[in-house]
Amino acid sequence: MTDRLEDIAAAMVKPGQGILAADESTGTIKKRLDSINVESTADTRRDYREMLFRSKDAMENAISGVILYDETLRQNAKDGTPLVDLIRASIAVPGIKVDTGAKPLAGPTSDSETVTEGLDGLRERLAEYHALGARFAKWRGVITIADGQPSWNCIKANSHALARYAALCQEASIVPIVEPEVLMDGANSTHDIGRCHEVTEWTLRTVFRELADARVNLEGIILKPNMVIAGQKSPTQASANEVAERTLKCLKATVPSAVPGIAFLSGGQSDAAATEHLSLMNQMPGRPWAMTFSYGRALQAAALKAWGGREENVAAGQRALAHRAKMNGLAARGEWKADLEKAA
Numbered sequence: 001m002t003d004r005l006e007d008i009a010a011a012m013v014k015p016g017q018g019i020l021a022a023d024e025s026t027g028t029i030k031k032r033l034d035s036i037n038v039e040s041t042a043d044t045r046r047d048y049r050e051m052l053f054r055s056k057d058a059m060e061n062a063i064s065g066v067i068l069y070d071e072t073l074r075q076n077a078k079d080g081t082p083l084v085d086l087i088r089a090s091i092a093v094p095g096i097k098v099d100t101g102a103k104p105l106a107g108p109t110s111d112s113e114t115v116t117e118g119l120d121g122l123r124e125r126l127a128e129y130h131a132l133g134a135r136f137a138k139w140r141g142v143i144t145i146a147d148g149q150p151s152w153n154c155i156k157a158n159s160h161a162l163a164r165y166a167a168l169c170q171e172a173s174i175v176p177i178v179e180p181e182v183l184m185d186g187a188n189s190t191h192d193i194g195r196c197h198e199v200t201e202w203t204l205r206t207v208f209r210e211l212a213d214a215r216v217n218l219e220g221i222i223l224k225p226n227m228v229i230a231g232q233k234s235p236t237q238a239s240a241n242e243v244a245e246r247t248l249k250c251l252k253a254t255v256p257s258a259v260p261g262i263a264f265l266s267g268g269q270s271d272a273a274a275t276e277h278l279s280l281m282n283q284m285p286g287r288p289w290a291m292t293f294s295y296g297r298a299l300q301a302a303a304l305k306a307w308g309g310r311e312e313n314v315a316a317g318q319r320a321l322a323h324r325a326k327m328n329g330l331a332a333r334g335e336w337k338a339d340l341e342k343a344a
């Protein structure tokens with residue numbers, strides 16, 4: 001593969017394929033493994049991710065890229081093959097999460113708002129990640145909706161950091177996934193879809209203004225936004241059609257057509273909802289960008305459960321991943337149908 005940003009970005013959103021977000025930090029993957037009663041050790045984390053990356057059917061047919069965590073990028077499979085080589089062998093692009101997490105935003109909202117850190121030393125880390133095989137990166141800024149929130153300070157600080165990160169990535173010939181996530185879950189997630197629409201639009205406008213100020217080449221990024229959707233604890237949940245319509249409307253109003261691809265996060269949606277929403281959007285007219293998935297939970301949850309940490313369940317885990325990947329691959333083409341879920 002060439003080092004041109006535009007080529008890498010195109011490979012990440014090739015038709016009918018999407019991105020597997022397997023970049024859970026050590027703390028987050030522990031929570032996932034706890035849920036199946038497996039102790040989180042370097043070996044169990046490797047076994048789990050090796051099971052995913054050796055799922056030939058999923059990886060070759062529906063996964064165009066995999067986001068890794070630092071540990072995984074350096075880890076070998078049980079037989080000594082670097083995990084990154086398993087990804088490359090299935091013609092998927094290896095990527096790396098480079099932010100160091102969302103930290104309390106100093107100021108009056110420090111108990112509820114965060115700013116994502118990780119810019120210090122990033123130039124040097126990106127050079128190393130490139131040498132280790134990463135061709136794209138991810139940075140997630142987090143925006144929380146609550147009474148009187150988000151603050152402008154939170155949106156501005158996170159958007160500015162995303163733009164500085166994106167510029168550093170492009171300097172290192174790495175495609176930045178720009179991920180400003182307006183959360184749908186959390187303790188106070190009672191907001192309705194209209195409020196999510198408003199905040200997502202405000203956030204994306206700010207992100208693209210910052211990207212422009214930093215002279216980021218929009219043809220060499222992938223945007224990873226949330227969908228426009230009601231908060232998980234909202235008493236008024238919107239229909240699948242409304243989620244798809246509002247999300248597309250919001251993106252059309254804010255995302256320049258120079259951006260090659262939009263790869264959504266799942267954010268706490270059920271597996272089927274995340275797939276249905278993506279498919280509906282891909283049936284709607286007037287989309288200047290490729291629209292696909294970059295799901296973590298909505299791709300992995302069934303596979304994690306089917307695997308359960310047992311060697312004898314590796315094939316079952318891989319079948320579960322292959323099924324979800326196939327459903328989402330169809331959704332990326334606007335061809336998913338509910339009865340295909342039962343046919344599995």
Ligand code: 13P
Nearest residue numbers: 021265266267295296297
């Ligand atoms: P979810 O799809 O589970 O939201 O994760 C995607 C991701 O990479 C969040 O940063």
